[in-house]
Amino acid sequence: MKITQEADYAIRIILHLSALGKGHIVDAATISEKQGVTLRFTLKILRKLSKENLIQSHRGVNGGYSLVKNPDEISLKDVIEVIDGDFAINKCLKDKNACNLGRAATCNVHAALRDIQNIMIKEFDKIKFSQLLNK
Amino acid sequence: MKITQEADYAIRIILHLSALGKGHIVDAATISEKQGVTLRFTLKILRKLSKENLIQSHRGVNGGYSLVKNPDEISLKDVIEVIDGDFAINKCLKDKNACNLGRAATCNVHAALRDIQNIMIKEFDKIKFSQLLNK
DNA sequence: TTAAAGTATACTAAAAAAGTGTACTTTAAT
DNA sequence: ATTAAAGTACACTTTTTTAGTATACTTTAA
Numbered sequence A, B: 001m002k003i004t005q006e007a008d009y010a011i012r013i014i015l016h017l018s019a020l021g022k023g024h025i026v027d028a029a030t031i032s033e034k035q036g037v038t039l040r041f042t043l044k045i046l047r048k049l050s051k052e053n054l055i056q057s058h059r060g061v062n063g064g065y066s067l068v069k070n071p072d073e074i075s076l077k078d079v080i081e082v083i084d085g086d087f088a089i090n091k092c093l094k095d096k097n098a099c100n101l102g103r104a105a106t107c108n109v110h111a112a113l114r115d116i117q118n119i120m121i122k123e124f125d126k127i128k129f130s131q132l133l134n135k
Numbered sequence C: 001t002t003a004a005a006g007t008a009t010a011c012t013a014a015a016a017a018a019g020t021g022t023a024c025t026t027t028a029a030t
Numbered sequence D: 001a002t003t004a005a006a007g008t009a010c011a012c013t014t015t016t017t018t019a020g021t022a023t024a025c026t027t028t029a030a
Helices: A005-020 A028-035 A039-051 A076-084 A108-126 B005-020 B028-035 B039-051 B076-084 B108-126
Strands: A055-058 A064-067 B055-058 B064-067
Touching: A005 A028, A005 A039, A005 A064, A005 A076, A005 B108, A028 A039, A028 A064, A039 A055, A039 A064, A039 A076, A076 A108, A076 B108, A108 B005, A108 B076, A108 B108, B005 B028, B005 B039, B005 B064, B005 B076, B028 B039, B028 B064, B039 B055, B039 B064, B039 B076, B076 B108
Parallel strands: none
Antiparallel strands: A055 A064, B055 B064
């Protein structure tokens, strides 16, 4: 019941970019150093984030990465989903066939977990990066 | 961001016992068979549940396990916590020293995740086994 | 007395997460 | 045009967690 370490790093990376503002370019080495994450792992995360268009990469000399949207348009949910995939608090919520007993469709537990999950997703989506910036 | 398979099984085991009602004894082999979980793994889970006093064990011939409380006094949160430990959606919520940068105390992300986690816990605690029983 | 039950602890296997290595391609500055 | 600073692609290894198993017990109703 945890977000991954990778998602945690991704949140910090987006927060770093949010502090600079949409469109401002910064290179991976700087982010890596400031956030205390190895360069290689930082690059891996940056690639996932740019593949899903949360950020944009700029190749070549003086390249780097920049935010595509404003910090008030990016939520914790957006970032976590890019890294960890869609939320699924139990395997049957990702894939109904995962139920050992093949009864996900009629299972009260399944239904209850689904409702809780929907509330969770809504909460994660409420938190935008603009409000996470330290003033 | 998932409950474990073990917690999922535990929920089904408590649900099985809930259907029988508080105090009604059933043996591990029957639970194992009905829930499609190996006997050994079932026993392991049953031991954790009885250690935390959600259920009671009865040794010897005609022994087994029974619920200690009524199904309306047991929540999903109770069962999940017994198996997976206290909720912690990020490592810094379990242990503040886990923060790579040592700033959990002042971190806005930490605070936001803590708030979301509290809401989640409340939702898991709202769901009692009495309401999960198929009528 | 015995066999049906649970107990305790440690072990192994499988899966997922975390992190790394190597060999690229692109592009601003010169 | 050349070069070096940047990002890209993808596969690999290590570590941690989860899932499941083995062996040798103890308790107790019949």
